[in-house]
Amino acid sequence: MTTFSKTPLLDTIKTPEDLRRLKVEQVRQVADELRQETIDAVSVTGGHFGAGLGVVELTTAIHYVFDTPRDRLIWDVGHQAYPHKILTGRRDRIRTLRTGGGLSGFTKRTESDYDPFGAAHSSTSISAGLGMAVARDLSGGTNNVIAVIGDGAMSAGMAYEAMNNAGAMNSRLIVILNDNDMSIAPPVGAMSAYLSRLYSGKTYRTLREAAKQLGQHLPKVIANRASRVEEYSRAFMVDGGTLFEELGFYYVGPIDGHNLDHLLPVLKNIRDMETGPILVHVVTQKGKGYPPAEASADKYHAVAKFDVATGTQAKAKPNAPQYQNVFGQSLVKEAEKDDKIVGITAAMPSGTGIDIFAKAFPKRTFDVGIAEQHAVTFAAGLAAEGFKPFCAIYSTFLQRGYDQIVHDVAIQSLPVRFAIDRAGLVGADGATHAGSFDNAYLGCLPNMVIMAASDEAELVHMVATQVAINDRPSSVRYPRGEGRGVEMPEFGVALPVGKGRMIRQGKQVALLSFGTRLAECEKAADELAALGLSASIADARFMKPLDEELVSKLAREHDILLTIEEGSVGGFGSHVMQFLSDQGMLDGGLKMRTMVLPDEFQDHDTPAAMYGRAGLDAKGIVRKVFEALGKDYTTEAVKLA
Ligand SMILES: Cc1ncc(C[n+]2csc(CCOP(=O)(O)OP(=O)(O)O)c2C)c(N)n1
Numbered sequence: 001m002t003t004f005s006k007t008p009l010l011d012t013i014k015t016p017e018d019l020r021r022l023k024v025e026q027v028r029q030v031a032d033e034l035r036q037e038t039i040d041a042v043s044v045t046g047g048h049f050g051a052g053l054g055v056v057e058l059t060t061a062i063h064y065v066f067d068t069p070r071d072r073l074i075w076d077v078g079h080q081a082y083p084h085k086i087l088t089g090r091r092d093r094i095r096t097l098r099t100g101g102g103l104s105g106f107t108k109r110t111e112s113d114y115d116p117f118g119a120a121h122s123s124t125s126i127s128a129g130l131g132m133a134v135a136r137d138l139s140g141g142t143n144n145v146i147a148v149i150g151d152g153a154m155s156a157g158m159a160y161e162a163m164n165n166a167g168a169m170n171s172r173l174i175v176i177l178n179d180n181d182m183s184i185a186p187p188v189g190a191m192s193a194y195l196s197r198l199y200s201g202k203t204y205r206t207l208r209e210a211a212k213q214l215g216q217h218l219p220k221v222i223a224n225r226a227s228r229v230e231e232y233s234r235a236f237m238v239d240g241g242t243l244f245e246e247l248g249f250y251y252v253g254p255i256d257g258h259n260l261d262h263l264l265p266v267l268k269n270i271r272d273m274e275t276g277p278i279l280v281h282v283v284t285q286k287g288k289g290y291p292p293a294e295a296s297a298d299k300y301h302a303v304a305k306f307d308v309a310t311g312t313q314a315k316a317k318p319n320a321p322q323y324q325n326v327f328g329q330s331l332v333k334e335a336e337k338d339d340k341i342v343g344i345t346a347a348m349p350s351g352t353g354i355d356i357f358a359k360a361f362p363k364r365t366f367d368v369g370i371a372e373q374h375a376v377t378f379a380a381g382l383a384a385e386g387f388k389p390f391c392a393i394y395s396t397f398l399q400r401g402y403d404q405i406v407h408d409v410a411i412q413s414l415p416v417r418f419a420i421d422r423a424g425l426v427g428a429d430g431a432t433h434a435g436s437f438d439n440a441y442l443g444c445l446p447n448m449v450i451m452a453a454s455d456e457a458e459l460v461h462m463v464a465t466q467v468a469i470n471d472r473p474s475s476v477r478y479p480r481g482e483g484r485g486v487e488m489p490e491f492g493v494a495l496p497v498g499k500g501r502m503i504r505q506g507k508q509v510a511l512l513s514f515g516t517r518l519a520e521c522e523k524a525a526d527e528l529a530a531l532g533l534s535a536s537i538a539d540a541r542f543m544k545p546l547d548e549e550l551v552s553k554l555a556r557e558h559d560i561l562l563t564i565e566e567g568s569v570g571g572f573g574s575h576v577m578q579f580l581s582d583q584g585m586l587d588g589g590l591k592m593r594t595m596v597l598p599d600e601f602q603d604h605d606t607p608a609a610m611y612g613r614a615g616l617d618a619k620g621i622v623r624k625v626f627e628a629l630g631k632d633y634t635t636e637a638v639k640l641a
Pocket residue numbers: 051054077079080120121122149150151152153154180182183184286346347348370372397400
C-alpha cells in the first residue's frame with residue numbers, strides 16, 4: 001500500500017540530482033507521488049497516459065541509479081516520458097503539455113538537456129543510443145547510454161538493424177526493453193509471442209546464480225554481495241540462448257518493472273558492468289496504478305481530459321463522422337462486393353479505421369505491427385498476386401516506407417491503394433506527427449494516382465475510385481478528426497480519374513483547393529464577395545493526374561489563381577505552377593500564388609491555431625488575394641466595408 005510521509009518528497013526534487021540525494025528507502029515514496037502527479041497532470045491536459053503510468057518506477061529508478069543527463073537516457077517514441085519530464089525540471093510546466101507554447105508531448109532536445117534525443121516516431125532509440133555510445137568511445141568518455149524501448153516498438157525493422165550493428169560493435173550500450181505486452185492495440189507478431197514466452201512459465205534463477213553467470217562482468221564487490229540480496233532474486237533471471245544473446249547482447253531479466261527492490265540493484269549492477277551491449281528485459285503493466293486505465297482495453301494509451309475519480313473522459317460530442325471511420329466503413333462496403341480487397345495497418349487499427357474493417361473481415365485484415373516499410377512491400381506482394389490491398393497508414397508514418405513505395409510499388413506499377421490518414425496538421429502531437437510531406441513525396445513519383453478528399457462524402461467516392469484503379473498505385477489523403485457533416489452517399493461511386501469539380505463560379509479570383517481547406521475557401525470567397533471581389537472555387541480532387549483542362553480554364557478566366565493545400569512546398573501548388581509555366585500561361589497577366597504549409601516545423605497547438613499561423617485559413621486566403629492585388633487587406637477591408 002502507498003504510504004506518504006508528511007513532507008511530499010516530489011516537492012523537494014527539482015532535478016534528478018535531488019532524487020539521488022535521497023535514501024534508497026525513500027525512492028518508493030517518490031515513485032508513488034510521481035504517479036499521482038502524472039495522473040493529476042494528464043487529467044488536466046489529456047495526452048499519452050497509459051505508457052507513462054507503466055514506467056513510473058522505471059523512470060524513478062533510472063534517474064536514481066544513473067547520472068543523467070551525463071548518462072544519456074533515450075526514450076523510444078517518447079510518449080511515456082511525462083514522468084521523466086516531471087523529474088527533470090519540467091514539473092512546473094507539466095500542465096502545459098501539448099498546448100500551444102507548452103511542453104511537447106514527446107522528448108525534445110530543445111526542451112531539456114535531459115532529452116538527449118528527440119522522438120515521437122518509434123524504434124529509433126537503439127540506433128541513436130548506439131551512435132551516442134560510439135561517439136563516447138571515440139572521444140574517450142565514460143558515460144552510460146540507456147535506450148528504453150517498448151515491446152511494440154521492438155517490432156520495427158530499425159530496432160533489429162540497430163541490435164545487429166550493436167552486437168557487432170561491442171560498444172557499451174544499455175537497452176531496457178519495457179515489455180508491457182501492449183502496443184496501442186494488443187501487440188502482434190512472432191516477436192511478441194517470443195517475449196511472452198520469456199516470462200511465462202519461467203524458472204527464475206537466484207541472484208547468486210545470476211551473479212555467477214555474470215561473474216566475469218560484474219565488479220567483484222557486487223558479485224560477493226549477491227547472497228545478501230537473495231530476496232531480490234526471484235524476479236531476476238539470466239536466460240542463456242535468447243535471441244538477444246545470439247545478437248551479441250547480454251540479456252538480463254525478465255525483471256518486475258514495478259518492484260523497486262528488484263529494479264534498483266539490477267540497474268546498479270548493470271551500470272557497473274564492463275561489457276558490450278546489454279539488454280534488460282523489464283516487465284511492466286501499461287496503465288499501472290490507475291484502475292480505470294488498468295481495466296480498459298487500450299490501457300488509456302491516449303486520453304482526453306478526464307475526471308480523476310471516475311476516469312471518465314471529457315470527449316466532445318461529435319458533429320460529424322470521423323474521417324478514419326468513414327474510411328473503414330467505406331472499405332467494408334467495397335469489400336462486401338469484392339473479395340480481393342484486403343486491409344493492412346501498421347499497428348494503428350483504431351486510428352486508421354482498419355478496426356472497423358477487421359470486425360467485418362478478420363481474415364482479410366493484417367496488422368503487421370510497427371513496420372511501415374514491411375506493410376508497403378507486403379501490400380505490393382499481395383497486389384502482385386491479384387489482390388487489392390488498402391494500406392492505411394498515417395501520412396507521417398508512411399515516410400518510413402518511402403523507398404518501398406518507389407521501388408516495390410510504383411516502379412512495378414502495382415495497384416497498392418494507400419489510405420493516408422492524418423494528412424495535414426494534427427495539433428497536439430506537433431511537428432513529428434504532422435502529415436505535411438506526402439503531396440511532395442508522392443507527387444514526384446511517376447505513375448501514381450493522387451487524390452485528396454475535400455469532405456467525408458468525397459472520401460467515400462475516392463475509396464471506390466481506388467478499388468477501380470487496378471493498374472497502378474493510388475492514394476487518398478484525408479485529415480485527422482471529423483468531417484464537415486455533409487450528406488453521406490449510401491455507396492461510393494468511382495470518380496473520373498484526373499477530373500476536378502467546380503464548386504462556385506466567380507469572376508476575378510480563382511481558389512483551387514486540394515483537400516479539406518475547401519471549407520476555408522468557401523468562407524474566404526464569402527468574405528471576398530463582401531469586400532467586392534468575386535471568387536470561383538474549384539475542388540481539384542486529383543493532384544495526379546492533374547485536371548489540366550480545369551486548371552487552364554481557371555487560369556484563363558481569372559486575374560488571380562490561388563492553390564491551397566494542407567501540405568508543404570513541392571506538392572499540389574508546385575504541380576499546378578509547373579503545368580501553367582510549361583504552357584506559357586504564367587507569361588501574361590495572371591497572378592498565380594501557391595498556399596502551402598510554412599517552410600518550418602510548426603510546434604504543437606490546436607490545429608486551428610496552427611493553420612492560422614500557417615496562413616491557411618479563410619483569413620489567410622483573403623489576405624493572400626489582397627497581397628496578389630498589391631493592396632493591404634486591413635485597409636481595403638475598412639475601405640470596402
Ligand atoms: C513509426 C511509428 N509508427 C507508429 C507509431 C504510433 N505509435 C505510437 S506508440 C505506439 C505503440 C508503441 O508500443 P510500445 O513501444 O510497446 O510502447 P507502449 O505504449 O506499450 O509503452 C505506436 C504504434 C509511431 N509513433 N511511430
